[in-house]
Amino acid sequence: xxxxxxxxxxxxxxxxxxxxxxxxxxPHQLELEVTAQLAEPTNSATDxxxxxxxxxxxxxxxxxxxxxxxxxxxxAAKLFYMAYASQVGFSVRISKxxxxxxxxxxxxxxxxxxxxxxxxxxSGDLDEGKKKRKRATIREGCNAMIEVIxxxxxxxxxxxxxxxxxxxxxxxxxxxxxxxxxxxxxxxxLGMEFSSHEAAQTFYYAYASRVGFDVRIRLSRRSTKDExxxxxxxxxxxxxFTPSEENGEDVAAGKKKRSRTPVREGCKAMFEVxxxxxxxxxxxxxxxxxxxxxxxxxSKVHYIQSQSEVVVLSKTPxxxxxxxxxxxxxAAYDNNIxxxxxxxSTQNFSFSIDDTQKLLGYFKxxxxxxxxxxxxxxxxxxxxxxxxxxADVRARGSYYYFGDAVTIDMDFKTDSNMLPFVMLTGVNHxxxxxxxxxxxxxxxxxxxxxxxxxxxxxxxxxxxxxSLKTVLDEAISSAVSSxxxxxxxxxxxxxxxxxxxxxxxxxxxxxxxxxxxxxxxxNTTESIEEFEFSWNSLLGKYDLGNNNWIQYLYNIREKxxxxxxxxxxxxxxxxxxxxxxxxxxLFKKYFNRKTxxxxxxxxxxxxxxxxxxxxSLEDLASSFTKPILNFPSNLLKxxxxxxxxxxxxIFEREFVDSLGYYVEKIEDGLVSKFKVIKDDACASPCTxxxxxxxxxxSDKRVxxxxxxxxxxxxxxxxxLRVFLTVDVRILPEFYVLKRWTKDAKSGFVLxxxxxxxxxxxxxxxxxxxxASSDEVFNxxxxxxxxxYAEVMNLKQRYG
Numbered sequence: 001x002x003x004x005x006x007x008x009x010x011x012x013x014x015x016x017x018x019x020x021x022x023x024x025x026x027p028h029q030l031e032l033e034v035t036a037q038l039a040e041p042t043n044s045a046t047d048x049x050x051x052x053x054x055x056x057x058x059x060x061x062x063x064x065x066x067x068x069x070x071x072x073x074x075x076a077a078k079l080f081y082m083a084y085a086s087q088v089g090f091s092v093r094i095s096k097x098x099x100x101x102x103x104x105x106x107x108x109x110x111x112x113x114x115x116x117x118x119x120x121x122x123s124g125d126l127d128e129g130k131k132k133r134k135r136a137t138i139r140e141g142c143n144a145m146i147e148v149i150x151x152x153x154x155x156x157x158x159x160x161x162x163x164x165x166x167x168x169x170x171x172x173x174x175x176x177x178x179x180x181x182x183x184x185x186x187x188x189x190l191g192m193e194f195s196s197h198e199a200a201q202t203f204y205y206a207y208a209s210r211v212g213f214d215v216r217i218r219l220s221r222r223s224t225k226d227e228x229x230x231x232x233x234x235x236x237x238x239x240x241f242t243p244s245e246e247n248g249e250d251v252a253a254g255k256k257k258r259s260r261t262p263v264r265e266g267c268k269a270m271f272e273v274x275x276x277x278x279x280x281x282x283x284x285x286x287x288x289x290x291x292x293x294x295x296x297x298x299s300k301v302h303y304i305q306s307q308s309e310v311v312v313l314s315k316t317p318x319x320x321x322x323x324x325x326x327x328x329x330x331a332a333y334d335n336n337i338x339x340x341x342x343x344x345s346t347q348n349f350s351f352s353i354d355d356t357q358k359l360l361g362y363f364k365x366x367x368x369x370x371x372x373x374x375x376x377x378x379x380x381x382x383x384x385x386x387x388x389x390x391a392d393v394r395a396r397g398s399y400y401y402f403g404d405a406v407t408i409d410m411d412f413k414t415d416s417n418m419l420p421f422v423m424l425t426g427v428n429h430x431x432x433x434x435x436x437x438x439x440x441x442x443x444x445x446x447x448x449x450x451x452x453x454x455x456x457x458x459x460x461x462x463x464x465x466x467s468l469k470t471v472l473d474e475a476i477s478s479a480v481s482s483x484x485x486x487x488x489x490x491x492x493x494x495x496x497x498x499x500x501x502x503x504x505x506x507x508x509x510x511x512x513x514x515x516x517x518x519x520x521x522x523n524t525t526e527s528i529e530e531f532e533f534s535w536n537s538l539l540g541k542y543d544l545g546n547n548n549w550i551q552y553l554y555n556i557r558e559k560x561x562x563x564x565x566x567x568x569x570x571x572x573x574x575x576x577x578x579x580x581x582x583x584x585x586l587f588k589k590y591f592n593r594k595t596x597x598x599x600x601x602x603x604x605x606x607x608x609x610x611x612x613x614x615x616s617l618e619d620l621a622s623s624f625t626k627p628i629l630n631f632p633s634n635l636l637k638x639x640x641x642x643x644x645x646x647x648x649x650i651f652e653r654e655f656v657d658s659l660g661y662y663v664e665k666i667e668d669g670l671v672s673k674f675k676v677i678k679d680d681a682c683a684s685p686c687t688x689x690x691x692x693x694x695x696x697x698s699d700k701r702v703x704x705x706x707x708x709x710x711x712x713x714x715x716x717x718x719x720l721r722v723f724l725t726v727d728v729r730i731l732p733e734f735y736v737l738k739r740w741t742k743d744a745k746s747g748f749v750l751x752x753x754x755x756x757x758x759x760x761x762x763x764x765x766x767x768x769x770x771a772s773s774d775e776v777f778n779x780x781x782x783x784x785x786x787x788y789a790e791v792m793n794l795k796q797r798y799g
Contacts, residue, residue, distance in 0.1 A: 065146055068380060069158040070445045074109050077148040077156050081111050089169040090114065095145065106150075110160075113144040115167055142166045155447065188271055192283040197232045200273045200281050204234050212294035213237070218270065230275045233285070238267040238292055267291045350442060355597040356385040362601055363390060372396060374459035378451070387448060389455045391437035394612055398434040399460045401745050402426045405571035406436060406465040407492075408476065419593055419600060420444070424456060427571045429744040430618040431646045433579040435608060436460070449479035457483060466569045471495045472560075488568040491560040493522075496553075503549040511542055522561055524689065526705055531563040566707035571739075573650055573712050621645060622742050631656070634729040635720070639736070647740040651714055658717035663725045671696050674725070676704075676718040691718040700732045713737035 065084060071077040085092045091114040098108035117139050147160035188207060194200040208215045214237040221231035242264050272285035351359075356379060363375040370393055378387035391399075409423040422439040437456045441448050457464070467488040470476045472495060480489045497519065501508065508515050521538050525531040535554065544550050558564040572578075595603075622644040629636055630652070639651050660679055667673035677690040692705040702723075708716035715735055723731075738744055770780030 065158060065161055065163070067158055067161050068386065068443055070443070070447065071148065071156040074106060074148060074150070074156055077109065077146075077158070078111065081146050085113075087171055089171045090144070090165065096147075108147065108149045108159075109156075110145060110147040113142040113165060114138070115140045115142040115165075116145065117141065140167050155445075188283060188286055188288070190283055190286050194273065194281045195279075197229055197273060197275070197281050200271075200283075201232065201234065204271045208236075213269070213290060215271075219272075231272065231284075233270060233272040235271075236267040236269040236290060238263065238265045238290075239270065240264045241266055265292050351385040351440075351597060353383055356383065358598050359385060359388060359601065362598075366390075366392065374455075376451075376455040385440065386442045387451060388440040389437065389452055389459075390439075391456065391459045392608075394608065395435050395437050396460060397745075398426065398428065399436045400463070402428050402434055402571075402739055403436060403460065403463060404466045404569055404739065405469075406467070407469045408471075410471060410473075410476075417593055419595065421600075422452065427579055428615060429644050429647065429740050429742075430615060430622070431573070431579050431650070432615060432618070433611070434615070435611065438604070444475060446475040446478045449476050450482055453479055453483040469570070472499060472556075488565070489559060490565055490568065490570070491556070493560060493562070496560045500549075500553070504547075507542070507544070507547075514542055525561075525563050526566075526689070526691075526707070528563055531557075531561060565711075567710050569713065570711050571713070573714065618644065618646070619742075619745075627652075635723070635731055638731055642736055642741045642743075644740065644742055644744075647714065654715065654717045655720050658721040658724070661717060661721045663721055670698055672726075674722050676721055691716075693718050693722045695722055695726060697726070700728060709735070713740060 063080075063084065065081065071080065082092050092111050093114050093116075094109065095112040095116060096108075096110040097106055099105065100107050115138065118141055142165050143162050144165045145160065145162050146158060148156045149159045151157050186203075186207075188204065194203065205215055215234050216237050216239075217232065218235040218239060219231070219233040220229060222228060223230050267290050268287050269290045270285065270287045271283065273281045274284045276282050360377065363373075363377070366373040367375065372393040373390070374392075374396070375388070375390040377385060377389070380386050403426060405426055407425050409425055411418060420441050422441055424436040424438075426434050426436055428434045437459065439452050439456075441452065464484055464487055467490060468480055468484060469490050469492055470480065472491050477489065480487065500518070501515075504514075504518075517538055521531065521534040525534050539545050539550065553560075625645070627640050627645060627648050629640060633655065636652060636655060640648050643651060661676050662679040664675045664677075665672060666675050672695050674693045674695065675690050676693055693702060695702045702719050704716050704718045706716050706718060708714070709719065714737075715731075766780065766784070770777055770784075
């Protein structure tokens with residue numbers, strides 16, 4: 001059972017947000033774009049409480065909230081909505097909360113526009129004959145609100161949302177960032193002057209943040225002429241006492257009220273400013289002493305709004321982002337602009353009920369025709385599709401043969417006009433793209449990607465890939481770490497360079513040679529030591545040691561720099577040789593949001609049929625034709641009979657290029673070491689680098705410092721050159737990977753996948769029924785252990 005309780009409305013009139021608990025706003029839901037327009041902090045030596053910088057336009061579009069939006073915590077949701085409000089042009093307060101009866105923890109929060117509701121008329125003073133000044137109406141019955149509830153898996157989800165206001169909202173002309181440290185040299189004193197009451201408020205909030213207490217607005221007075229402020233009083237949040245509820249109506253009516261922890265303790269600390277001469281504000285009353293202990297520098301974010309601007313009072317942008325990430329995964333930014341996710345939000349996109357029903361009808365029809373067709377889906381409260389995954393028999397067969405290296409393709413992230421379509425792809429033995437599964441994800445949170453990867457893994461018979469490539473994205477990264485802890489996760493190098501071009505645009509423009517040198521450091525360094533030396537030299541040359549984006553790239557270097565990825569199988573031959581992608585054929589032309597879902601499915605099926613036919617044609621051509629040997633070589637003759645045509649052409653190019661290399665033996669013995677370098681004085685730095693090849697004469701095992709065979713499964717030119725030197729004429733069989741041969745798809749049917757899926761479904765039903773009671777559980781566990789032992793004995797008996 002749950003019950004509702006109201007929150008003190010005055011506690012959020014200044015739009016303050018407490019970050020002491022180190023909670024994290026999900027960067028896939030909240031990009032904190034507000035910081036993109038923050039002006040540089042003012043450092044006026046003459047008057048630290050006024051600013052002279054020219055207003056900068058606030059052109060950043062706010063991140064729109066949407067139903068289903070997820071956050072790590074209630075505080076994260078509060079921070080997001082207040083940042084959103086500060087950019088749209090309204091202020092926020094807490095309207096309602098709900099606590100759990102089990103542990104008193106908050107499980108629901110409702111944040112509303114400060115003009116929500118209406119003022120209640122007070123009759124007490126009028127009965128005594130006192131004349132009350134007519135006050136300006138602040139509340140106008142606005143319905144704008146957002147409500148978040150805590151889900152069973154711990155995250156907070158937007159359950160109710162009203163964006164429309166009943167009054168005019170106007171975004172501020174700028175958002176200005178102010179750090180409390182700017183006021184570290186000044187304490188408040190009587191007679192202190194400010195240019196505006198907002199400046200006074202900013203100063204006192206900064207002082208409170210530095211000293212260690214929280215502030216609320218206690219009292220204001222307006223002019224009888226124009227209703228403008230003439231006095232503001234700010235007090236410690238522990239000022240006064242919490243009203244007793246013993247005589248309240250609810251108690252009188254017999255309703256039991258939950259006892260709440262007192263917040264106010266009668267503290268007298270306060271700061272009052274009054275307006276003088278229409279252009280300055282003076283501190284008229286001041287109490288600095290508190291009746292309670294002060295906390296140690298609480299981390300607080302305040303949004304102080306005026307008609308012309310919003311002042312964000314917090315630590316420096318870098319430290320603020322560091323707090324939000326809780327130190328686990330520091331957000332990357334340059335010039336205080338966070339870029340951890342350049343997500344094109346799909347929050348305003350949704351599938352209709354009709355589209356949802358048609359897609360589910362397609363899934364059921366495909367599964368009815370062939371029960372190897374696997375699918376899963378989710379719908380929202382309106383029965384509209386939010387998640388969908390499917391994989392047909394072709395995809396599941398392709399994964400069994402070629403699922404050692406997988407790519408999650410999400411082109412819609414860079415184009416908001418595209419459908420939120422996700423492809424899991426790989427490379428077949430003809431170096432063609434193959435599909436392992438498809439998905440539609442309206443919500444791209446970590447939980448959504450975990451759902452996708454778990455369903456996909458089940459459909460693929462629980463076989464984990466050796467490596468998995470994605471774009472730089474925190475939600476995907478966390479999901480991959482959770483579902484595939486042993487899989488080598490890496491970021492797409494082209495995507496990383498594209499992000500660098502955006503984040504380092506100023507540096508690229510200032511230093512024209514930097515981009516080429518930067519890419520050379522990444523692409524041509526083969527050892528970790530060489531990379532570290534070249535990286536530090538590059539940073540020192542251009543004085544980039546303190547650049548936040550460069551620091552962030554270095555922190556994640558193990559997931560994108562080739563020198564750190566050696567030994568991980570990727571099936572990638574070279575950076576300039578990539579298989580054709582479906583996105584080049586259909587994505588930009590047909591897979592946009594204007595395409596009806598049934599049309600999209602039809603086009604996708606046709607494209608997949610085309611891909612399958614191309615693979616079948618290559619299978620046929622490789623089986624019944626042999627390539628023309630341009631060189632009389634036993635090695636080439638051998639591999640021409642086993643490799644597919646495409647892979648043979650790649651191998652032949654490596655063999656031909658190996659003839660242009662010079663070999664020098666630097667260590668002799670059963671295990672010899674050779675230095676291989678291009679025999680060309682005009683060679684480029686990339687090709688003139690010396691490679692070290694180690695060769696074991698006893699079993700013909702060989703290893704090259706370039707690591708190409710470990711990465712793609714095809715021998716490099718350096719090893720082939722050493723083979724010619726030591727007279728190896730027949731390629732050892734362990735250097736011919738089956739996945740690149742004509743027989744790559746031999747010896748398998750989908751029986752194994754079907755058996756796994758059937759056992760998995762039975763096991764889930766068994767567990768569900770077996771956990772119904774203690775007696776049933778004990779019996780189920782006993783029989784399950786006996787069955788497992790019999791299965792293992794049978795496997796050992798028959799191998």
